[in-house]
Amino acid sequence: MMDHARDLASVREATDRLLTAAARLDNAAVTQPSRLPGWTRGHVLAHLARNADALVNVFEGRPMYVSGDARDADIERDARRPLQTHLADVRDSADRLQDAASALSDWSRTVELRNGVTDDLSRVPFRRWIEVELHHVDLGIGYELEDLPEEFMEREIAFLVDRFAGHPDVPLTDVTDGTRAWTTGSTPSGSGVTVTGTAPALLGWLAGRRDGAGLRVEGGALPSLPPL
Structure with missing residues (x-):
């Protein structure tokens, strides 16, 4: 709430x-x-x-x-x-x-x-x-993104993950910083991908502020996200 x-x-x-x-x-x-x-x-x-x-x-x-x-x-x-x-x-x-x-x-x-x-x-x-x-x-x-308050970063990641949930152009994607995990995208015909990185790196990618360099991707390529 x-x-x-x-x-x-x-x-x-x-x-x-x-x-x-x-x-x-x-x-x-x-x-x-x-x-x-x-x-x-x-x-x-x-x-x-x-x-x-x-x-x-x-x-x-x-x-x-x-x-x-x-x-x-x-x-x-x-x-x-x-x-x-x-x-x-x-x-x-x-x-x-x-x-x-x-x-x-x-x-x-x-x-x-x-x-x-x-x-x-x-x-x-x-x-x-x-x-x-x-x-x-x-x-x-x-x-920088690394200077953002921790509470804000966690909530904004969750906010953006929810925004892309069910989006037909975003494959099913598990997002994790190694401690917390979120799921976004839609269910594709095959298996989804897992994207792992620090909270600032994940937020930068989700918010369109960074290209995803430094993120680890398993199960496929890093999803290309639609503009906010």
Whole structure:
């Protein structure tokens, strides 16, 4: 069962870590490429701010985004701003998210997110935690998958494994870090594969942040995962 209050506290802590690290940049660094293809660090920071406001919309019963095109346009519009403007926007939008969450009394309802995805409202704070942690890594400023909180890594691996469960393009796959094990994919005509590695390596592969180098695969090739 999700603990939305605890996850909201984790979101605040992760946001503070990101802001502290990003504050060491300068305006030139914001314009440099992030680890996400086609996005600068400014695009990543702009996305984090606009995602927070989009989740405020979800909390308050409005559509998450007006449209996909509007979402993309907002990120593109804001990406080229100076560092201090980005930092203030990420901070202020994060505060608005926390304020909107604190006004909620019913966390049991189902909400619609982007692209028609639905989820329990109580799971939305964890989704925001994912955004902050992974995009901190995407900034390429010294925060790596190995630096992620252990609880977050375990939960995010489980979250992604569940996302690919039953997917027709993903073969039946056992995923393990040697201590914990998960199963994902769909049942193929033959036997499935087993993928073994450290938690950061597994998370990097599942989240599309790493190519799977360093993972041990038995029973076939490393599955090619669809984009998130």
